[in-house]
Amino acid sequence: MIEKRLALITGGTSGIGFGVAEALAGDCDLALAYAGNHDRANSAADILGKTGSEVKLFPGELSGYDDAKRLFDEVLSTCGKSPEILVNSAGRIRDGFFMQTDFSFHEALVTQQLLVTMALCQLVLKPMYGKRYGRIVNIGSITGFYAKRSQVNYAAAKAGINGFTRTLALEVAHRGITANVVAPGLIRSPMTEGIVRYLESDSGKKIAQHIPSGFIGEPEDVGSLVAFLCSDEARYITGAVIPVDGGRSLGDTGI
Numbered sequence: 711m712i713e714k715r716l717a718l719i720t721g722g723t724s725g726i727g728f729g730v731a732e733a734l735a736g737d738c739d740l741a742l743a744y745a746g747n748h749d750r751a752n753s754a755a756d757i758l759g760k761t762g763s764e765v766k767l768f769p770g771e772l773s774g775y776d777d778a779k780r781l782f783d784e785v786l787s788t789c790g791k792s793p794e795i796l797v798n799s800a801g802r803i804r805d806g807f808f809m810q811t812d813f814s815f816h817e818a819l820v821t822q823q824l825l826v827t828m829a830l831c832q833l834v835l836k837p838m839y840g841k842r843y844g845r846i847v848n849i850g851s852i853t854g855f856y857a858k859r860s861q862v863n864y865a866a867a868k869a870g871i872n873g874f875t876r877t878l879a880l881e882v883a884h885r886g887i888t889a890n891v892v893a894p895g896l897i898r899s900p901m902t903e904g905i906v907r908y909l910e911s912d913s914g915k916k917i918a919q920h921i922p923s924g925f926i927g928e929p930e931d932v933g934s935l936v937a938f939l940c941s942d943e944a945r946y947i948t949g950a951v952i953p954v955d956g957g958r959s960l961g962d963t964g965i
């Protein structure tokens with residue numbers, strides 16, 4: 711029997727990360743990292759375990775390099791190998807106007823979103839170099855290239871992920887490793903419950919105003935693209951930043 715590839719998905723127990731896990735399940739074994747919502751993680755593992763994949767859970771706040779290293783070491787010892795696939799989806803939003811907030815408010819989010827992503831990429835890359843194979847997908851956001859008030863920290867982190875991933879892609883391409891960004895627009899998830907409720911409260915009128923496709927994306931809309939980028943068929947796609955946003959980033963301001 712051919713051994714399944716191992717995919718490490720941060721934030722793999724909820725929302726977009728879970729959509730990615732569902733899309734990879736069956737073909738890959740799954741190592742799912744999450745912060746601390748154990749009920750959600752256990753129910754995700756129950757669902758994904760029915761596909762025949764090995765599913766392991768790795769709880770713990772990821773807020774800097776040491777946390778990333780701890781996670782990587784735990785995955786190595788629990789799964790017996792390093793991941794061939796890394797999807798960085800863990801993340802929160804922390805909105806606040808720049809001039810009304812302390813610097814530390816922004817520093818924490820940028821560290822969690824950007825530096826943890828960079829740390830995990832560096833940790834998985836060494837063994838990927840040896841295997842001459844690897845797939846990295848970092849979940850960005852259209853906020854990485856499309857400004858939104860009160861999201862300076864999130865915009866800085868997501869734009870940083872774009873620049874980091876494109877440059878990384880260039881450095882590792884010769885070892886059979888690809889690195890891409892998938893940049894979602896509005897996707898239904900626990901993170902976006904409030905805004906989704908607001909947009910859906912007026913029989914779709916507000917949705918059509920903001921999203922050209924006229925509907926809100928689901929985690930599987932992101933998951934299917936990520937799974938393709940992680941496949942052997944996607945070997946020639948690297949350094950791409952691909953929006954999944956129903957056309958929202960195309961820039962129609964309506965005036």
Ligand SMILES: NC(=O)c1ccc[n+]([C@@H]2O[C@H](COP(=O)([O-])OP(=O)(O)OC[C@H]3O[C@@H](n4cnc5c(N)ncnc54)[C@H](OP(=O)(O)O)[C@@H]3O)[C@@H](O)[C@H]2O)c1
Nearest residue numbers: 721724725726744745746747772800801851896897899901
């Ligand atoms: N939903 C959208 O519309 C949207 C749009 C653009 C980009 N994104 C990006 O997509 C990614 C996932 O968002 P989502 O909507 O799927 O969010 P979500 O449903 O809230 O899921 C977030 C996941 O990340 C984990 N997590 C969060 N912070 C963590 C930390 N510091 N350490 C370890 N785990 C952490 C959570 O664990 P617990 O459940 O244990 O807390 C959960 O598994 C994020 O990077 C976000 O910026 C989302």
